[in-house]
Structure formats: C-alpha cells, structure tokens
Amino acid sequence: GEDVEQSLFLSVREGDSSVINCTYTDSSSTYLYWYKQEPGAGLQLLTYIFSNMDMKQDQRLTVLLNKKDKHLSLRIADTQTGDSAIYFCAETFSGGYNKLIFGAGTRLAVHP
Amino acid sequence: SQTIHQWPATLVQPVGSPLSLECTVEGTSNPNLYWYRQAAGRGLQLLFYSVGIGQISSEVPQNLSASRPQDRQFILSSKKLLLSDSGFYLCAWTSLGRSYGYTFGSGTRLTVV
Numbered sequence: 001g002e003d004v005e006q007s008l009f010l011s012v013r014e015g016d017s018s019v020i021n022c023t024y025t026d027s028s029s030t031y032l033y034w035y036k037q038e039p040g041a042g043l044q045l046l047t048y049i050f051s052n053m054d055m056k057q058d059q060r061l062t063v064l065l066n067k068k069d070k071h072l073s074l075r076i077a078d079t080q081t082g083d084s085a086i087y088f089c090a091e092t093f094s095g096g097y098n099k100l101i102f103g104a105g106t107r108l109a110v111h112p
Numbered sequence: 113s114q115t116i117h118q119w120p121a122t123l124v125q126p127v128g129s130p131l132s133l134e135c136t137v138e139g140t141s142n143p144n145l146y147w148y149r150q151a152a153g154r155g156l157q158l159l160f161y162s163v164g165i166g167q168i169s170s171e172v173p174q175n176l177s178a179s180r181p182q183d184r185q186f187i188l189s190s191k192k193l194l195l196s197d198s199g200f201y202l203c204a205w206t207s208l209g210r211s212y213g214y215t216f217g218s219g220t221r222l223t224v225v
Binding site: 031033035040041042043044045048088090099100101102103104105 | 118146148154155156158161202204213214215216217218219221
C-alpha cells in the first residue's frame with residue numbers, strides 16, 4: 001500500500017544539526033522528495049533524490065537513502081531559526097499519474 | 113518560466129454555502145494538476161488529480177468536486193460546505209517525466225463557520 005511515515009516533531013538548538021527521518025513503503029518509487037512548508041504558505045521543494053542514489057548533498061542539506069530499509073533522512077547542518085518549518089517527505093506512487101504520497105510532516109522547532 | 117496561481121488566499125464561508133477555488137498554471141502545457149487538503153496540524157490529503165481537460169480522478173469520496181475546463185485551469189467546488197471542509201487547500205502541478213516533483217500554489221485557507 002501507499003504509506004509514508006515521519007515523526008511529528010523535532011526540537012533542536014540553533015547551530016546544531018537536525019536529522020528528520022522518513023520511512024516509505026513503495027520500493028519502486030523513482031524519486032523521493034523533501035518539501036518545506038513555512039507557516040501559512042504552500043510547499044517548497046527543498047531537494048530530491050533519485051532512487052538509485054544513496055546520498056545527495058546540497059549546501060547545508062544532506063539526503064540519505066537506504067533502499068533496503070526504505071528509509072530516507074534529511075540532515076540540515078548548522079540549523080538556523082529560519083529553518084523552523086514543517087518538513088514533508090514524499091515518494092512517487094508507482095501506479096502512475098505522477099502522484100506523490102506525502103508523509104504527515106515533521107515540525108522542526110529551532111531554539112536559541 | 114512556469115508559475116502557478118491560486119486564489120483566493122483566505123476565505124470564510126458559512127455552512128451550506130457553495131465554494132469555488134481556482135488554480136491556473138502558466139508557462140507549460142498539458143500539466144498534471146492536483147488538489148490537496150491539509151487539515152489543521154495534519155499532513156496532506158490528495159483530493160483530486162487531472163491528467164487532461166475534462167479528466168478528473170477522485171481520491172477520497174467527499175463533499176467536494178473538481179473540474180478542468182481548460183488545459184491550465186483547475187477548479188475545486190462544493191455545492192454546500194460542511195464544517196469539516198475547513199482546511200488549507202493546495203493546488204499543484206507537474207509534467208510527466210519531470211523529476212523535481214510538484215510545484216505548489218500558495219494555498220487557500222478556508223474556514224467554514
């Protein structure tokens with residue numbers, strides 16, 4: 001079935017690293033995504049990883065993919081207050097139509 | 113460049129009133145279009161998607177309907193709103209084979225009172 005799971009809340013101190021975890025079920029997903037939602041706004045694509053990759057780094061963001069365990073993580077280095085937001089993990093649905101299945105979102109709170 | 117517009121940004125409607133939310137995409141043709149709803153403190157629920165004019169697929173049976181009268185226009189409607197229809201509605205688009213997922217509109221905050 002289609003299911004993406006994330007922990008709902010993460011609190012970190014400013015300057016520390018944040019790690020947001022996600023598990024997914026569809027092993028045939030082509031791409032996996034991380035989106036960021038700031039209060040009252042739409043979703044903004046942060047990064048994505050192709051399913052044949054293990055890792056992708058983009059400035060402060062590092063995505064790790066463990067296909068065997070169907071586990072995806074997003075690491076934010078040197079977390080800033082501006083990183084406070086909800087982060088959504090999403091997988092492509094193998095049934096077609098470019099459907100994305102989203103997790104419930106992890107609320108990241110950054111405190112001084 | 114491609115852009116997506118969604119309006120209105122906020123809406124307060126009484127129970128039993130009709131609803132019409134509009135989403136348009138510019139700078140691309142034949143996009144896949146999606147309506148999602150985000151209830152307070154919850155994740156995203158896919159409501160409808162469309163792969164072409166007049167083609168609508170419903171994911172969740174509910175009080176809402178969707179239409180695609182033009183290639184780049186997607187409308188979410190209801191004849192009679194319920195309190196449970198309150199939420200944050202997001203429109204999104206992508207194209208077949210586009211690797212970088214969806215582009216979302218800025219959302220409509222609907223409060224049914």
